[in-house]
Amino acid sequence: MSAVHEGRSTPDVATAKARRWGSWYVAEHRLRSMRAYAQTILATSIGNPVVYLFALGVGLATLVPTGVGDATYLQFVAPALLATAAVTVATEEFTYPVLMGFKWNPIFFGMNAAPISGTQIANGLALSVLARILVTCVIYFLFMLAFGAVPSPIGWLAILAATLTGTAIGLAIMAYTCTVEEDKGQMAVIMRFIVTPLFLFSGTFFPLTQLPLYLQWIGWISPLWHGTELGRLLTYGYEEPIWLTVIHVVYPLALAVFGLVAAQRIITRRLDK
Amino acid sequence: MPQPVIRASNLVKKYKDFAAVGGIDFEIAPGESFGFLGPNGAGKSTTMRMIGAVSTRTGGELEILGLDPDKYGPEVRSQLGVVPQQDNLDVDLRVRDNLIVYGRYFGLPTRTIAPRADELLGFAQLSDRAKARVEDLSGGMKRRLTIARALINDPKILLLDEPTTGLDPQARHILWDRLFRLKEQGTTLVLTTHYMDEAEQLCDRLVVVDKGSIMAEGSPADLIRRFSSREVLEVRFGGGRNEEVASQLGGIGDRHEVLPDRILVYSQDGEAELSRIHQLGLKPITSLVRRSSLEDVFLRLTGRSLIE
Numbered sequence: 001m002s003a004v005h006e007g008r009s010t011p012d013v014a015t016a017k018a019r020r021w022g023s024w025y026v027a028e029h030r031l032r033s034m035r036a037y038a039q040t041i042l043a044t045s046i047g048n049p050v051v052y053l054f055a056l057g058v059g060l061a062t063l064v065p066t067g068v069g070d071a072t073y074l075q076f077v078a079p080a081l082l083a084t085a086a087v088t089v090a091t092e093e094f095t096y097p098v099l100m101g102f103k104w105n106p107i108f109f110g111m112n113a114a115p116i117s118g119t120q121i122a123n124g125l126a127l128s129v130l131a132r133i134l135v136t137c138v139i140y141f142l143f144m145l146a147f148g149a150v151p152s153p154i155g156w157l158a159i160l161a162a163t164l165t166g167t168a169i170g171l172a173i174m175a176y177t178c179t180v181e182e183d184k185g186q187m188a189v190i191m192r193f194i195v196t197p198l199f200l201f202s203g204t205f206f207p208l209t210q211l212p213l214y215l216q217w218i219g220w221i222s223p224l225w226h227g228t229e230l231g232r233l234l235t236y237g238y239e240e241p242i243w244l245t246v247i248h249v250v251y252p253l254a255l256a257v258f259g260l261v262a263a264q265r266i267i268t269r270r271l272d273k
Numbered sequence: 274m275p276q277p278v279i280r281a282s283n284l285v286k287k288y289k290d291f292a293a294v295g296g297i298d299f300e301i302a303p304g305e306s307f308g309f310l311g312p313n314g315a316g317k318s319t320t321m322r323m324i325g326a327v328s329t330r331t332g333g334e335l336e337i338l339g340l341d342p343d344k345y346g347p348e349v350r351s352q353l354g355v356v357p358q359q360d361n362l363d364v365d366l367r368v369r370d371n372l373i374v375y376g377r378y379f380g381l382p383t384r385t386i387a388p389r390a391d392e393l394l395g396f397a398q399l400s401d402r403a404k405a406r407v408e409d410l411s412g413g414m415k416r417r418l419t420i421a422r423a424l425i426n427d428p429k430i431l432l433l434d435e436p437t438t439g440l441d442p443q444a445r446h447i448l449w450d451r452l453f454r455l456k457e458q459g460t461t462l463v464l465t466t467h468y469m470d471e472a473e474q475l476c477d478r479l480v481v482v483d484k485g486s487i488m489a490e491g492s493p494a495d496l497i498r499r500f501s502s503r504e505v506l507e508v509r510f511g512g513g514r515n516e517e518v519a520s521q522l523g524g525i526g527d528r529h530e531v532l533p534d535r536i537l538v539y540s541q542d543g544e545a546e547l548s549r550i551h552q553l554g555l556k557p558i559t560s561l562v563r564r565s566s567l568e569d570v571f572l573r574l575t576g577r578s579l580i581e
Contacts, residue, residue: 015380
């Protein structure tokens with residue numbers, strides 16, 4: 001191989017850079033594309049926390065004047081809403097935009113015709129969505145502060161917990177979306193039959209223990225429950241055994257890694273036609 | 274022939290039991306304009322994807338610029354420009370931004386890509402559309418933008434998979450002009466097409482492929498000489514009479530072919546054959562003498578049945 005490239009540095013440099021930075025180039029591309037709908041991103045990033053924190057943290061809270069445990073209802077529900085916002089963004093970005101990249105706006109094939117690999121496409125998508133989730137969570141958190149929902153000084157760490165939650169669910173969804181050849185409403189099914197039940201049964205509005213035991217398993221396997229509990233621990237010092245806190249971190253992390261590796265393999269296989 | 278930039282030997286691509294490419298051999302020289310001519314489903318695009326280092330071959334040998342594309346995919350792809358059959362521009366980005374983000378995939382800094390992008394937009398006659406949305410471009414403009422994008426890394430080889438399919442004649446001619454300029458600059462062009470005029474215009478050498486195999490190889494003129502005649506006389510005798518008249522044409526032309534609506538007489542001198550037909554007392558309703566074309570070669574080699 002070296003003999004072939006002797007005296008021709010440009011392809012070597014291009015290849016070396018693409019091997020090293022390819023994932024970032026994909027992320028850069030996706031972030032530029034997001035500018036096309038930046039206004040929607042900004043409007044939802046600001047509108048969602050205002051609406052949800054008012055409706056649930058202020059409105060619904062009047063029905064729960066004693067709060068939950070040591071926390072007010074606003075403090076109890078705010079970390080759950082933060083994690084849910086992260087999951088919503090992840091679901092938006094890892095469903096139709098991924099399907100589009102293969103089908104209606106097949107940019108992944110274009111990237112792959114350049115020196116970019118399937119693995120780098122998966123990584124780049126993950127990075128760009130991670131950035132969008134992080135921005136959404138920071139804005140959400142600022143509203144939580146403004147509403148007085150974060151008594152703990154280390155509460156800002158809930159931004160990372162929520163980002164991890166969104167990424168974990170999102171990457172698993174991306175792995176699945178990459179297998180979809182024809183759109184037969186699978187994306188709507190993900191939203192209605194996976195994301196919505198997770199939102200409702202992950203201890204979002206009430207402690208998971210309030211549910212009958214035969215429904216509590218939904219929370220145990222839901223990264224949203226783990227992320228929410230972690231958020232509560234960080235924003236108002238919700239107490240739980242340390243081993244459970246470890247699980248709240250390790251489980252979504254493992255799911256994220258699994259989702260990313262699966263997506264890398266599926267994209268690589270799908271591009272090699 | 275100088276050291277080839279692309280060399281394939283017994284190249285095979287199978288999908289389960291179906292051989293899309295069934296063991297083909299070819300070599301392409303630097304600066305050459307080489308075409309794969311064949312009907313739909315002949316294996317042209319599959320071959321192009323293997324050359325483009327995005328499709329792993331099932332068997333045989335393939336070398337692009339001295340490298341095995343299955344082992345050195347990114348190294349190979351960094352030196353190619355690819356114009357796929359289906360445009361895959363990013364419709365979420367503006368025209369110029371499509372070139373900028375694509376240049377980044379080759380590790381180029383934005384300060385290098387920006388002037389190159391402007392230069393390529395000029396080359397593709399799209400300078401005034403730099404800030405337009407891709408969706409608002411016509412089919413021909415999108416094609417030209419895709420070609421401009423494929424040139425952003427200054428490739429040694431440009432792969433074009435049916436570059437003008439679906440374009441109107443004006444757009445095709447503009448595209449041919451741009452491709453011809455690239456050829457003059459020494460870029461190796463590899464293209465697939467099922468337009469004979471395109472192959473004759475652009476290709477120094479081509480292979481006719483059908484059902485995953487190479488049926489013939491040569492320059493357009495060489496193929497016409499070998500598989501057709503200098504001229505073709507087309508005569509029409511009206512519905513139902515062509516078959517009957519054809520039986521009386523023994524000895525006229527090198528060979529003839531009876532189609533439902535006309536008879537084709539292959540000959541070195543079409544006018545002389547027409548005189549001989551008149552001398553036999555046969556009166557065609559219409560007659561036409563034309564130069565033999567690559568289309569005659571193509572139809573002879575790949576047959577006239579519809580492939581879908």
